[in-house]
Amino acid sequence: MTDNQFAKAFFYMVALLAALTVVLVGIGILMASDVDTRMEAEKQQHRDRIIAERIAPAGMLAVGEQALAEDAEAAPPPTVQMAEAGEVSGEAVYNVSCVACHGPGIAGAPALGKPEAWTERISRGMEALVENAINGYQGTAGFMPAKGGNPSLSDAQVRAAVEYMVENSR
Template sequence: MRCPRPLPGPRPVPFRDAVRRAASEAGASIPIIGELWPPGRSPIGCDVRNYDLEFLKRFSMVLGMLGLITLGLILLAYHLHGRIPPEVSASAAARTQERIAPAGAVYAGDTGAAAQAAAAAAAAAAAASQVAYGGTTDGSVIFQNLCGACHTNGVGNAPTLARGDWNARIAQGKDTLYKHAVEGFTGNAGVMPPKGGNPALTEEQVHATVDWMLDNLK
């Protein structure tokens, strides 16, 4: 069984048109509605006034200017940061120079002689600050702490304090004894290490020890 077709009627009115018509009719009968929506004006849509458009325009310009200023400040900070050299502490720079310094150096001419003299002076100063036995020139102190280990018991054929061990040596002269004691000596009887094996001794201390030994021969 088929359903009957609907009878032809008026075309449906769009919603927008219906609202406009209702507003117009209401405005004609109700004064306050007529003031809100005068005839010919639609109550639907964006009611944007001219001053609203002007505000949006100016606000957009302000935002654009602020963006440009921010970008300029960022670029300026980046430029200044690149021009300022990084801070390096003196100790870090010294350690870096020490690590990359060459293992040796070439000394030539007057500059080389001056450098060698300065190096020798620095070495002498360093040695002076590390003088053995407090720098004493008391021969007995040095003999008891260093020389007595060999010269008391004749270890390695070292001459003892017996006079017979020294007669031939004394005949060579005291300067020769000083030289052998400072620089070291290798003979048929044995070996004398330089400065008795303690390089921290000064020549004056070595001479004082030799003098004390000669004065105490038995």
């Protein structure tokens, strides 16, 4: 093999290895991005599940005789029972659907019995507070889910719970 032949063979070998490197790096990048998207999807699922658990209603509120009968068969979830449809106890509703956040005052929720957390809110008027409690809203302090995350509550029940909270937080 002359020097010239050797140089040629050497050059082709280097060129071949360089091409192989490019191909392998390309495959590597493709595989890595696939793993990334799968991991991202899994993380998102995990986050969704945690959020769902955190905003799940602490219990359900049943109203009327049918609810009482149904409740006798199926014990969980914990249920506030009321003799008459339409009868509303703000305290009972609060203890089932609102206390989880508003008791300790977590995640920005104004705590029951803490006037400093309520003065500005109360000054906006009862109607504004009831409306936000029924429809839910994103404030600067945190996220208030519609009806505290318990869609089985009637508007009147949510109103009673708001009145109970305000009465005890002045």
